[in-house]
Amino acid sequence: MxxxxxxxxxxxxxxxxxxxxxxxxxxxxxxxxxxxxxxKSGAMTRVTMLSVTALILLVAAAGFPFLELSAQGLSHRASVLDAVLAFSQGPMAILSFATAFLIVLLPAARFCALIYTLAPMALGWRPAKNAVEVYRWAEWIRPWAMAEIFIIGVAVALVKVSGLARVDLGPAFWSFAALLVVTVMTDSAICRMTVWKTLKTRSDS
Amino acid sequence: MENTENAQRFLTASRAGMIGCRMCGAVNPGDARVCTRCSSAIAPPDPASLQAVWAWLTAGLIAYVPANVYPMLRTTTLGHSSDSTLIGGIVELFAHGAFGVGFIVFFASIFIPIAKFVAIGYLAISVRRPSTLDSHSRLVLFEIVEFIGRWSMIDVFVVAILTALVQLDFAASISPGIAAVSFALSVAFTMLAAQSFDPRLIWAANSRSAE
Known part of the structure; x- marks a missing residue:
């Protein structure tokens, strides 16, 4: 058989x-x-485009401040990079690394991996070198890319601080919100079985 | 019984002497160790793989204890500093009247972790002995555990955000406590426990009892 x-x-x-x-x-x-x-028809193209969108949003989300705090004449804005660096001193450095990985590096790496494997297929080319390994890796890190969980964390922090000081939302908050939507759209457009079969048949031919 | 009927009506790859890939669904010959389509490592469903589930679950449970005992946040306002634990933070949210957010944090950091320990333990036990829930309910349980596990990280991110944001020198500052590290580890370990559980075992147990 x-x-x-x-x-x-x-x-x-x-x-x-x-x-x-x-x-x-x-x-x-x-x-x-x-x-x-x-x-789905045109899924490869759609996933590639959505991944590019997500990468751009991720850069904006990491670089701009997402919350601005002001109390008693003092004010402080925090970007994701600040949140990552917050743990960088002392024994909390592990948390700093973990946060950087979970909310910036892994999502970015996953979207890059998706573009790397799916863009050649959307264009009808042969798969890129090591595309099988890269796509397997992208599937494997999927649960560890937590950019969308971070935004709920921002909402909780907002409420916790609001008693202490005045808080304003920064531009990065909205790019995170958009990133959340784009991530969900990307994940629902991917059909794993089709990707694997296409990778296999294209690299054999 | 529906379960035994299922086992006879459907032929699984392992009973046909082949190995199905859990990544891409390709069917491989029984002596293969690497999937021919996606080159993932493959193995037939084996109850011995549950050892990894138990190991990660125990690690997660151990890390969950200091996460509750030690302070999560240290708040310094005007030279006066106070520690708050995981549960203390939730009580504070409710005292502020923030019931919605209080419920989210309660679910994410108390209810979900404990429910996950129980659910993964139950699933791991149930593939060894007859269980009260049928296969489909157990699969739904497994999918819920796998989907919801990562959301427990919310509290760790809240600590990171608060630490970055509330740095107003003397007026107010917040620094993370050691519980943030152990809580993050506990969530990561239980995620690994859920990932090392092989759902094919839920059905393998049924076909064994039907034979």
Whole structure:
């Protein structure tokens, strides 16, 4: 039996015959109901564009101040870079590294990886060198890219500080909010199974 | 019973002597160690992999204790400094009348971590012995745990933001406490525990009991 005609559900391991799924239809596992494939037309192009958008927003979100605090004539603005550097002294340096990774570096790296693997496919080229490894890595770090969780943290901090001083939202707050939307749109446009199959067939040909 | 019926109606890759890839769904021959399509490391579902789940879960539980005992934040206002713990911070939010945010923080840092410890422990036990919940409910439980786990990081980010923001020299300043580090570690360890759980085992246990 040729194993290329079969796919196994990644969640429950049940075998399915591999058929082409029409665009905008969803193929679900017959046993556990997990989504096996959900191809969309122009998904590769869309994901590439959304990733570029997200990268630009991420630069703005990291560089501009997201909150400005003023009390008793003193004022202080904080950008994400300040938040990262806040822990940089003493034993808290680990937290500083973790925060930098989770909210700036990993999301940025993931979007770069998505552009690297999907842009050549959107253009119909052969996959870039090591595209398989890069895409696997991008899938692996997905739960660790936490830029969207940071914005809820900003909201909580806003309430905590509002009793102490006057707080104003900075431009980075809104780029984070936009980043949240773009991240969700990117994730829902990707169909993993289709990406893997396209990578495989393009690199074989 | 529905479960036994499922096990007979559907053939899994491992029972057919093949290995399904959990990354891309490709079916590989039974002696393969690396997926032919996406070159991920692959292995048949094996209850021995639960050891990793238990190890990460224990590490997460251990780190969760100092996260609750030690101070999360140290606030200095006009030369007077006070420490607040995780629970202290939530009580303060409620005292300020910020019920919505108080509930979010309570859910993210108390309810979700504890519920996650219980849920992952339950899932790991349930694949070894007959369980009261059927496979589908357990899969839903696993997906909820996997999805919601990362949101517990909110509190760590709040500490980072407050520390960066409230630096008004003498008037007010905030610095992080050691609990922030252990809380971040606890969340990371439980995320790893959830990731090392192999959901295929939920169904593998059913087909074993059906045989």
């Amino acid at each position: 040729n194993t290329d005609d079969l796919i196994a559900c990644p969640v429950c391991d049940v075998l399915h015959r591999d058929r082409d799924v029409p665009k905008h239809r969803i193929a679900r596992c017959a046993c556990c109901g997990s989504v096996l494939a959900a191809p």
